[in-house]
Amino acid sequence: MTPESSVVEVTLESDLKNVEVAEEITRRVAGTAGFDEDEQQRIEMAVHETMINAIWHGNQNDCSKSVWLQFKVLRDRLEIRVRDQGNGFDPNRVPDPRNNENLLNVSGRGIFLIRAFMDEFRVEHVTGTGTEVTMVKRLSSGIQTKQGGSDREHESHNTTS
Amino acid sequence: MSMKATIRPVDSVTVVDVSGRITLGEGCVQLRELIREQLGKGNKNILLNLADVTYIDSSGIGELVSAYTGVSKQGGALKLLHLTKKVHDLLQITKLYTVFDVHDDEAKAIASFTKSASA
Numbered sequence: 001m002t003p004e005s006s007v008v009e010v011t012l013e014s015d016l017k018n019v020e021v022a023e024e025i026t027r028r029v030a031g032t033a034g035f036d037e038d039e040q041q042r043i044e045m046a047v048h049e050t051m052i053n054a055i056w057h058g059n060q061n062d063c064s065k066s067v068w069l070q071f072k073v074l075r076d077r078l079e080i081r082v083r084d085q086g087n088g089f090d091p092n093r094v095p096d097p098r099n100n101e102n103l104l105n106v107s108g109r110g111i112f113l114i115r116a117f118m119d120e121f122r123v124e125h126v127t128g129t130g131t132e133v134t135m136v137k138r139l140s141s142g143i144q145t146k147q148g149g150s151d152r153e154h155e156s157h158n159t160t161s
Numbered sequence: 162m163s164m165k166a167t168i169r170p171v172d173s174v175t176v177v178d179v180s181g182r183i184t185l186g187e188g189c190v191q192l193r194e195l196i197r198e199q200l201g202k203g204n205k206n207i208l209l210n211l212a213d214v215t216y217i218d219s220s221g222i223g224e225l226v227s228a229y230t231g232v233s234k235q236g237g238a239l240k241l242l243h244l245t246k247k248v249h250d251l252l253q254i255t256k257l258y259t260v261f262d263v264h265d266d267e268a269k270a271i272a273s274f275t276k277s278a279s280a
Contacts, residue, residue, distance in 0.1 A: 016186050041247065048218055052185050098256040106227045109219035109255055116254050 006032075008071040014059040014084070019051045022069060026080070029071040033078045034139055042117035043078065043137050049110040050082045050133050058086025058131055076139050077119075083132040088125030091115075164188035166195055174271050175204040176242075180213035183221030192221075196228045196239075205237025206274045210267070212243035222251060229261065238262070242270050 008029055012018040026047040030040040051067060059065040065085045072079040094111045095102050102108060115121050120136035164181040177195065182188045199207055209225070211217075217225075225241075232239040240262040244252065252258040264270035 019184075045218065048184075052218065052220070056185065103256060103260060104226055104230055106223040107220070109222055113219055113251070113254070 006073045011066050011068045014055045014065040014067050015063050022051045033073045046114045046117045049114050054084035058084030078137045080135045083130050085130040088131040091123050164191045171271050174206045174208050174274050176208045178210045182216040184218045185220035189220050189224040192224050200235050205235050207239045208242050208270050210242040
């Protein structure tokens with residue numbers, strides 16, 4: 001038995017107008033997964049920032065390229081993957097925007113916000129494919145699930161991954 | 162919904178009622194042009210009312226910072242009014258709450274510009 005109860009995949013044209021499409025999908029998936037409204041908004045924002053990075057920085061705003069998203073709803077968490085066709089970046093080289101010397105910088109807060117809103121954040125460059133960002137949000141991190149989580153259809157699934 | 166802004170002068174302050182999304186692209190460009198236009202007219206005391214802002218991203222926050230520094234460099238002041246919970250949380254997380262002068266009462270916010278100028 002696979003650990004995931006449901007998987008949603010979508011490939012979007014690399015255009016800023018599709019950021020809102022990704023947000024809408026995220027909101028619905030996160031709601032279905034059992035996250036409350038505040039957490040849904042945080043997850044949505046993490047996806048928003050990741051989409052902006054993928055379209056603007058990864059795909060260099062080239063509409064002929066695409067962004068692939070995958071949402072995996074598991075018993076205890078939501079895993080989101082966003083893949084662009086760019087050359088990748090090292091998230092560890094992004095300076096902390098809260099440091100005094102960076103506080104008034106105009107840019108450089110996107111990755112910080114993703115890290116703040118999600119439990120896990122990884123970036124992997126796949127040669128010949130592009131850059132894949134993986135984000136994980138756990139339901140156990142203080143989230144109130146709908147009816148205590150007992151209404152989730154995947155409740156009995158094995159969570160070992 | 163993209164960003165919309167209504168400008169109304171109150172005493173010596175330009176109050177800008179902002180609504181919609183301040184995000185990378187249209188929203189940020191609109192805000193940037195609006196601030197530039199007001200500075201061009203000599204309106205250096207600007208109060209941004211963010212009560213009806215439905216969404217702001219990292220670029221939008223950056224645009225607020227840019228507006229703040231741009232106005233300050235011209236010898237003016239840019240202050241924020243009526244933050245939504247989302248914007249409030251973002252400013253706290255990014256430590257920018259310590260940078261901006263934030264108000265939740267318009268009359269007091271307007272009065273604070275005079276106090277700042279005479280201080």
